[in-house]
Amino acid sequence: MSVEVKVPTLGESVSEATIGQWLKQPGEAVKADEPIASLETDKVAIEVMSPVAGVMGAQIVKEGDNVAVGALIATIEDGTPAAGAEPVAERTEAPVAPASASEAPVAAEDPVTLSPAVRRAVLEHGIDPASIKGSGKDGRITKEDVLAAAAAKSAAPAPAASAPAAPAPAPASSGGRAEERVKMTRLRQTIAKRLKSAQETAALLTTFNDVDMSAVIATREKYKDLFEKKHGVKLGFMSFFAKASCLALKDIPAVNAQIQGDEIVYFDYVDLSVAVSAPNGLVVPVVRDVDSMSFAEIEKAIAGYGKKAKEGTLTMDEMKGGTFTISNGGVFGGLMSTPIINPPQSAVLGLHRIEDRPVVRNGEIVIRPMMYIALSYDHRLIDGREAVTALKTIKEAIEDPARLLIDL
Template identity: 55%
Template structure:
């Protein structure tokens, strides 16, 4: 049977790639997961493994061809079909006895296929459970939880385990109904995209077949890492030549020690990482206190939050300006129309939609707050992708409401509700958390009266909302009790001047204290 080799997922927004190198040619034998070819995109280099053992039958896309996602690259004749008709033919000039000997020699090859057959009582075939695509720029994950253990049965698409990356949690479904025979990556271990998590067997009694399968013998012909016979990736060669870097200074992580483009980038960035200041060692703890402490490894999400917040402080000239807003007009408008709003749109009218619309209104007047710095350039964005900070059991995540400036109150409220629920359930995808141009953080839901939010790089502004608290205010010469909220705008002073920051915050205040201004575009 012929097995198709197709272009794998290339990452978010990447639709095509160029075939850079074929490591095999038609007629060559291949093993499962052995690298067949290398694809190059404008962002990453992707190696294509063999989906089955056998013989490379035909190459459809030659080196230099441009191919789309899921395009056909080649065909493989599986081991049971490739050359099976000639393996047991008697050689010329040999007797029938010699032919019998030849068949006996061929027997082990046939036995190797025993696990896939049912002659030994097993009803299913062995399938590897692999790490799914983790998204653009994410190369590894931590095995958080296994929902099944060896011997457990399950249905197709039933969740087997959960992986945790530095951005999202990823659930791994069963590719078919069957039984776990072996867990290869235990809880807490780190796995790479495309790595093997476990082995399962389909059907009722697949476990026996697995136990009888002969162990795969190590390949003596595989060259050691760093071998001079290994061909480095073309993109890596080009970058090493441009940066004047010796291959000896780069550690290759590709097959057989092959140097990839990412390895060259790591070698370039390595000195900067080594020079980064290390955290001071922990002070000694008394023996009596040590027994009352608990040490828990930080989740990948929490490690990423810590790193990004520190990077924001180190890279941006961060400053915060404050103001206060009388929320009476918004509260009155909301109370007057909330029932009608819910009846017509099927979603509750909250405060967040008012703040999103007010910020979109202010960003039009002060575009610096909606821009970002890219090297020596300033990138101004003629759209508003509004990030909404959401607290989850694992930490703070920021899903994005795209084109918020083009959406009405109902669409904004509905999308915020859906993204918030996904965030709390750990179902957010990376695409839903990327591309934000400005962020709103509502610490008021936790009772915060005032705070200075930290920027969400590479954005240049973040608005902090706080608790609504009744305070005595002077209104038209009289003291009145008004529902007041402190607002805080943290901004990157490298791109946003103090005047622009204050103007932005005043425009938000004016729009909230008189929501009619939003309708009039004033």
């Protein structure tokens, strides 16, 4: 007896998705409520669960196909896998053809199911996927896992040679330059459309400032152990910038407003969108009512969203809304950038790396841990004076964190 597996309801206003990856192959045992496929929508990846226990049957659609809500995508059959069956050979997709004979494809017998982005990273860096411990959901390998393994491999010291090694044979030339075509994921297509729309619709402008991080670093260093012991979460810099942003948005309401048609909508609350890097692209979950949250609540919310983004388990509701965005390019080493707004929002704060730089204090040149910050804004709604003032308020609150306590 076969049980049909159909595309589940994906959320408000979402009518279709793309088959991102089959997590089970025909003939493999399946447990009830075990994920058998991942779907990519315009915003998040959603796993399709098996309604019953049994054996994976037919896959009605292929990876990369678009499917509507309610569409039949697979069947689950009664029974158990045949004894002695070798489903592993079927499980992994055929490897991408290497650009030259020197590039080793992913072994067909590798038992790890790799997404297209991960498979490409494995090929580019020459990493054996069997040697990587996956950090994704159910132990699946993410692109970040491959990059970390590649970094560790390049950092490893070369073994001492007691005798000259035989020269390796020169790799055969492919006689040309390689190209690879990879279909854009639905998420990446949506990101591209939204960012291009932001450029075409908003009058984008960016103002910059720099922040002396000495006071925040000293505060964090003094209280981080007590903070983690009491609240069970680490004290980071994001909570300081979130609270400082709330001060600025309260003083300059236009930065927390939106243009809707021929009206301006002002919000008396702050729903903070936090840009987070996920395996399939940048996602922006929303921390609701951040203006009324404590430092610990903010840190817990951001840490939870970061974990869910890495696992690909963010829901549609967690991505909806937002009145202001913070994007931290500093975690990747960025020194300065012009962040782009997240429509229909009107402003975004960009954070960057902290580095020691010479600055003048009381007529003397001293070394301080400095960070460039940037505020991109929609000039249709926000004047330059308002943008500069908002960014200056954030700077002053970070350089004197007591302001966060006395609402100054």
